[in-house]
Amino acid sequence: MYHKKKARHKLQISSTLFCIIIAGMISFVALTIDTLLPAYGEIKVYYDVEDAQLHWIITCLFIGFSFGQIIFGPLSDRLGRQNSIIIGVSIYIVGCIICLTSSSYTFFVIGRLIQGLGIGGPRVVSQAICRDLFSGNKLASINSFIMSIFILVPIVAPLFGQTIMIILSWKWIIIFFIIFSLATTLSLKIFIKETLVRKIDFNLLTIFRSFETVIKNTKSLLYIISLGTLLGGLLTFINICQPLYQDFFDLGLYFPLFFAAVASMLGLS
Numbered sequence: 001m002y003h004k005k006k007a008r009h010k011l012q013i014s015s016t017l018f019c020i021i022i023a024g025m026i027s028f029v030a031l032t033i034d035t036l037l038p039a040y041g042e043i044k045v046y047y048d049v050e051d052a053q054l055h056w057i058i059t060c061l062f063i064g065f066s067f068g069q070i071i072f073g074p075l076s077d078r079l080g081r082q083n084s085i086i087i088g089v090s091i092y093i094v095g096c097i098i099c100l101t102s103s104s105y106t107f108f109v110i111g112r113l114i115q116g117l118g119i120g121g122p123r124v125v126s127q128a129i130c131r132d133l134f135s136g137n138k139l140a141s142i143n144s145f146i147m148s149i150f151i152l153v154p155i156v157a158p159l160f161g162q163t164i165m166i167i168l169s170w171k172w173i174i175i176f177f178i179i180f181s182l183a184t185t186l187s188l189k190i191f192i193k194e195t196l197v198r199k200i201d202f203n204l205l206t207i208f209r210s211f212e213t214v215i216k217n218t219k220s221l222l223y224i225i226s227l228g229t230l231l232g233g234l235l236t237f238i239n240i241c242q243p244l245y246q247d248f249f250d251l252g253l254y255f256p257l258f259f260a261a262v263a264s265m266l267g268l269s
Contacts (some may be wrong), residue, residue, distance in 0.1 A: 011133055013191045014133070019142060021191060024184040025126035027086070028119040029065060030150070032177060033058055033238060034157035034263075039170035039254055040242040046170075047105035055239045056109045061116040062235065064095075068120015074207050076125045077200040081132070082189060088121015089185045096178050100171055108161070115177075122184075132151035132195035154263035158256035166253075237262075 011018060036043075040054050070086065093117055098111030133153035134142050164172050214220045239263075245255045 012193065015142065015145070016173050017191060019145045019149060021184065022130060023146045024180075025122040025188065026146065027150050027153040028122050028181070028184075029061075030153040031157055031180065032061065032115060032119060032152050034259075035161035035164075035173055035176070036170075037158050037238075037242050037259065038171055039160040039165060039245075041246060042165070042170045043108075047108060049054050049105050051243050053105065054243070056105075057112055058235065058239055060109045060113040064113040064114075064116025064118075065120050065123070067220075068117040069124045070120075070207075071117075072121040073124050073128070074200075074202055076128055077196070079201040080194050080196045080199070081125050081129050082194050085122050085188060086185060088125070089181050090118070091121070092118030092181055093178055094118070096174050099174050110159075122243045129195050130194065132197075151267040155260045158259045162253060162256045195231070206243045234266075249262075 036057070040057070043049075043057070044051065044054060052194055069089075072084050072088055075087075079087070092115050095111045095116075098114060099108055100111075102108040102111055130139060130146070135149030160176075161173050164170075216226075226240060241259060242255065245251045245258055251258060
């Protein structure tokens with residue numbers, strides 16, 4: 001995925017539509033986390049678990065997501081970008097179905113683990129598609145526009161999740177995940193052609209050697225540690241924000257508004 005290639009096809013759609021579709025792919029993670037945050041109280045009652053156990057809803061998702069990125073990056077070089085995304089979304093939908101039908105909290109968080117594994121595909125492969133089609137200043141411009149769209153997700157997702165709960169129930173949030181993933185994947189299939197030119201064999205030894213090269217590079221390792229530390233702080237906040245705002249500060253239905261305010265400040269920074 002990290003080899004330079006000349007794209008087989010030029011972009012056949014407007015840059016705006018392309019950015020919206022790719023932003024949809026990238027937003028799977030934020031959407032799957034933030035839309036469900038207002039439902040934690042009902043999930044706690046439904047599965048009869050303690051507040052201290054709710055962190056597994058996000059933790060398991062990120063464990064799966066971490067492995068998903070490692071797998072789908074090289075896999076997309078072998079199977080193609082679109083096929084890899086379709087496989088990833090299919091795994092994600094299986095995870096959603098497990099969450100919907102689970103009768104215990106253990107199976108629910110297993111479903112979240114599988115969701116995370118699946119969304120590793122759209123997240124990492126969508127970035128590869130951008131690199132296949134663009135380079136230099138154009139790539140930077142496209143990525144900037146994509147991120148400007150993506151940054152809206154943490155702001156509006158909890159509000160949307162809260163609205164679904166008021167009208168229906170928390171399980172309909174997971175049904176929305178399925179609908180969104182299918183719609184986004186269908187849009188990709190219709191509007192964006194396969195961008196991989198030269199397929200590369202899936203070789204575990206080569207993958208491990210690539211990791212070794214990155215880890216042995218001091219500058220790269222420092223970047224990884226820095227970004228990991230920042231992400232750790234963000235995940236800690238996301239894990240505690242629902243009980244902190246809704247239970248400790250007793251904000252109730254106003255929780256999504258306060259979360260949106262924090263997300264807006266993070267976006268501006």
